[in-house]
Amino acid sequence: MRVVLQQIATKLYFQGEGKWTVDPGEACNFGSSLKAVDYCLSQKMTDVEVVLKFSEPKYDIRLSATPSHKRKSLGERHR
Numbered sequence: 001m002r003v004v005l006q007q008i009a010t011k012l013y014f015q016g017e018g019k020w021t022v023d024p025g026e027a028c029n030f031g032s033s034l035k036a037v038d039y040c041l042s043q044k045m046t047d048v049e050v051v052l053k054f055s056e057p058k059y060d061i062r063l064s065a066t067p068s069h070k071r072k073s074l075g076e077r078h079r
Contacts, residue, residue: 001054002029002052002053003030003036003050003052004024004027004030004036005039005051006027006051006062008049013051014027015027015028024051030050033052037050040066045065046066050063050065051063
């Protein structure tokens with residue numbers, strides 16, 4: 001399994017140092033989702049997902065890497 005970052009809008013994968021690629025095999029492998037999320041937060045990246053890439057794409061898992069400001073807080077949902 002590879003752990004990579006993908007821009008939501010462009011579908012490009014993060015290679016490192018501001019470079020992006022269409023090929024997930026060329027993307028930076030963070031090794032764990034926690035490392036990928038920490039990197040996104042430290043670099044103030046927005047609109048990206050952490051993608052857990054498996055040999056079979058149908059098993060890929062996508063996780064939000066950055067907080068969504070569109071989501072309602074827990075308190076707002078119960079009003």
